[in-house]
Amino acid sequence: MSAETWLAQLHENGYRITAARRAVVEMVAKSTHALTPLEVYDLGRKKYRALGLVTVYRTLEKLEELHLIQRVHQPMGCQAFISMGQGHQHLLLCQNCGQAEYFEGDDLEALTKSISKKTGYQINEHWLQLFGLCANCR
Amino acid sequence: MSAETWLAQLHENGYRITAARRAVVEMVAKSTHALTPLEVYDLGRKKYRALGLVTVYRTLEKLEELHLIQRVHQPMGCQAFISMGQGHQHLLLCQNCGQAEYFEGDDLEALTKSISKKTGYQINEHWLQLFGLCANCR
DNA sequence: ATAGTTATTGATAATGATTTTCATTACCGA
DNA sequence: TCGGTAATGAAAATCATTATCAATAACTAT
Numbered sequence: 455m456s457a458e459t460w461l462a463q464l465h466e467n468g469y470r471i472t473a474a475r476r477a478v479v480e481m482v483a484k485s486t487h488a489l490t491p492l493e494v495y496d497l498g499r500k501k502y503r504a505l506g507l508v509t510v511y512r513t514l515e516k517l518e519e520l521h522l523i524q525r526v527h528q529p530m531g532c533q534a535f536i537s538m539g540q541g542h543q544h545l546l547l548c549q550n551c552g553q554a555e556y557f558e559g560d561d562l563e564a565l566t567k568s569i570s571k572k573t574g575y576q577i578n579e580h581w582l583q584l585f586g587l588c589a590n591c592r
Numbered sequence: 593m594s595a596e597t598w599l600a601q602l603h604e605n606g607y608r609i610t611a612a613r614r615a616v617v618e619m620v621a622k623s624t625h626a627l628t629p630l631e632v633y634d635l636g637r638k639k640y641r642a643l644g645l646v647t648v649y650r651t652l653e654k655l656e657e658l659h660l661i662q663r664v665h666q667p668m669g670c671q672a673f674i675s676m677g678q679g680h681q682h683l684l685l686c687q688n689c690g691q692a693e694y695f696e697g698d699d700l701e702a703l704t705k706s707i708s709k710k711t712g713y714q715i716n717e718h719w720l721q722l723f724g725l726c727a728n729c730r
Numbered sequence: 731a732t733a734g735t736t737a738t739t740g741a742t743a744a745t746g747a748t749t750t751t752c753a754t755t756a757c758c759g760a
Numbered sequence: 761t762c763g764g765t766a767a768t769g770a771a772a773a774t775c776a777t778t779a780t781c782a783a784t785a786a787c788t789a790t
Contacts, residue, residue, distance in 0.1 A: 470757050470766060491748085506769040511748065527719070532670045533747080546713055557707045566722065569695045574727030575684055581665070583719040584704065589712030608737060608786050629776085644740040649777070671776080 457483040460522050467520060477502035478513040487552045488526035488534035526554070527583065548588035557584070595621040598660050605658060615640035616651040625690045626664035626672035664692070665721065686726035695722070 457480045461471050464479075477498040482489060489497070491510050498505045514535055517523045523535045526545065536545075539556035546555045566577045586592075595618045599609050602617075615636040620627060627635070629648050636643045652673055655661045661673045664683065674683075677694035684693045704715045724730075 468766095472757070472767065474768070504769075508749080508770085509768060512767085527665045527670065532665065546707060546711060546715070548713070549716065555711055555713070557711065559706065560703055565698055568697065569684060569722065570724075573684060573693055573695065574730075575686070575693070575722075575724045576730045577684070577722050577724035578687065579723040581719065581721040581723070584707065584713075584715050585717040585719070586708075586713045586715035592712075592714045606737095610738065610786070612739070642740075646741085646778085647739060650738085 460517065463520055463522060464516065469516060473502050474498075474505050474509045475513050477505050478510055479517070482514075482517065482523060482535065483537055485536070486554060488528070488536040488547075488554055490531075490534045494535075527581075544582045544584070546584040546586065548591055549585050550587055550591035553588045553590075555588075598655065601658055601660060602654065607654060611640050612636075612643050612647045613651050615643050616648055617655070620652075620655065620661060620673065621675055623674070624692060626666070626674040626685075626692055628669075628671045628673075632673075665719075682720045682722070684722040684724065686729055687723050688725055688729035691726045691728075693726075 457476075460479045460483055461476065464475065465471055469475075478494055480501060481494055481497040485497075491507065491514060494514065495505065495507045495510045498510060514523065518525065518535065521538055524538050525532060526534045526536050526547075528534065528547065536554055539545075539558075541558070543556040543558045544560060546557050547553070560582055562580055562582070566580065569575065570577050595614075598617045598621055599614065602613065603609055607613075616632055618639060619632055619635040623635075629645065629652060632652065633643065633645045633648045636648060652661065656663065656673070659676055662676050663670060664672045664674050664685075666672065666685065674692055677683075677696075679696065681694040681696045682698060684695050685691070698720055700718055700720070704718065707713065708715050
């Protein structure tokens, strides 16, 4: 999804389009890596000098709220965000360069049914994430 | 696994057995919930008044290093730890009460093969976590 | 059992990340 | 163009985690 689409989404939800938000949105939307708030700040300031770190936090918060980005959980930390995938997709992360890719086609129906029977749980959600080396790094 | 086993593991690895460590280990080993350092601190002080928060952090660090506990990733935060499962197991968490349970039997072989072919990634690891309501809460 | 070495401790301070506050700025609908 | 008000950035406050350090206590060798 493009930066323009994100800005339109923000606008539709009653948020104003500002230079600071443009800078943040542009950087996050086009990144193929998960970015921490500080990384967004550094990148964003290349587009918009006056950008403040606080605004980065606030903008990321709104983007997450609108499901345009999601938090990425990694062994080293969980503060990084990345553009949300389309529909039901999961992340595949390169352990070397950090490159992220979405994939779909996980069928856990059989598994969750069996676990549900065994444990008595009603299963509502699942998190799946794959780690490895991307084509360049392997 | 019992608290005594954990203490033995610590000892085998050259760490001393202290009252503070006993308190931490005992609480974490018997908990069916993931606990944050602060929660471990509060619980631990019931066993050992003089326990310090810093020691909790340091002890959790060692337990993680020995693979006796693992960090649990949840939407609300990733600072909580829980006793490690046996062998290759994944977590099932109750969204209402926080109760945690391990399950095994995930077979992602077919999935990872197919993703690997599609993306060119060499897949090394996977994270899977299920969320739902436990038998009591549903 | 005892003593001595040294890992461990808890209190305090330092750090780092995130949130709150607030006066100023600038977006955008009329 | 204008005015109401959302949004901003700087600074301060808060919260979690880590480092420092002198005092303590666990364990090893005697």
